[in-house]
Amino acid sequence: MKDYLENINKAFESKARLGIMSVLMVEDRVDFSTLKDTLQLTDGNLASHLRALEEAEYLRVEKQFVGRKPNTTYHATDAGRKAFNNHLDALEQLILNNRKDN
Amino acid sequence: MKDYLENINKAFESKARLGIMSVLMVEDRVDFSTLKDTLQLTDGNLASHLRALEEAEYLRVEKQFVGRKPNTTYHATDAGRKAFNNHLDALEQLILNNRKDN
Numbered sequence A, B: 001m002k003d004y005l006e007n008i009n010k011a012f013e014s015k016a017r018l019g020i021m022s023v024l025m026v027e028d029r030v031d032f033s034t035l036k037d038t039l040q041l042t043d044g045n046l047a048s049h050l051r052a053l054e055e056a057e058y059l060r061v062e063k064q065f066v067g068r069k070p071n072t073t074y075h076a077t078d079a080g081r082k083a084f085n086n087h088l089d090a091l092e093q094l095i096l097n098n099r100k101d102n
Helices: A015-026 A032-039 A043-055 A078-101 B015-026 B032-039 B043-055 B078-101
Strands: A059-066 A069-076 B059-066 B069-076
Touching: A015 A032, A015 A043, A015 A059, A015 A069, A015 A078, A015 B078, A032 A043, A032 A069, A043 A059, A069 A078, A078 B015, A078 B078, B015 B032, B015 B043, B015 B059, B015 B069, B015 B078, B032 B043, B032 B069, B043 B059, B069 B078
Parallel strands: none
Antiparallel strands: A059 A069, B059 B069
16 A cells, blocks of 8 residues: 555544544544534534543543533544544645656 | 534545545555555445545546456545545644644
8 A cells, every 4th residue: 555545544534534633633622512613513423432532432421510411522532633633644645656657 | 614624524534534645645556455455444344435536536447357266456536636635735724723723
């Protein structure tokens, strides 16, 4: 396999997951509706991508109460930040290789 | 939606398709087994990604005979080259935005 493809991480392939991780890299804690509005995803679609990233241990879910209302927030784990940065590095290599050859 | 996500093209999301298009941007015509070896994909997996890119009219399939042996080659269409370049530009924006914020 081409070197620059090796480090592309399947966990971050989709636009939705690129978006989720991009938001979580900047904001320490983000709630579901903020993510939904920012990324314009349906509830089901967003929930399924969040679950996949949680299963990969790239993000953590925190449930707490704000007053009497339950509030669920998402934040990137250290492993998630590291893996996403590696993925961005791999995409950068892919771009450089394509630009170089054309 | 964040600007830099708008132009990410779902047709190119997967590692396999990024790989296929990267190869076809450089080589005018590539046969199935060269793609398979380069990208280390199974026959079924590669065939299904090639079919999807063909349906999007991002690549064209040509069947001809080399001597008496049938030979199938793949090459990127102009629309495919343009769309892939736009996708790379969008990824570049995503990377720049992430690097800027961190």
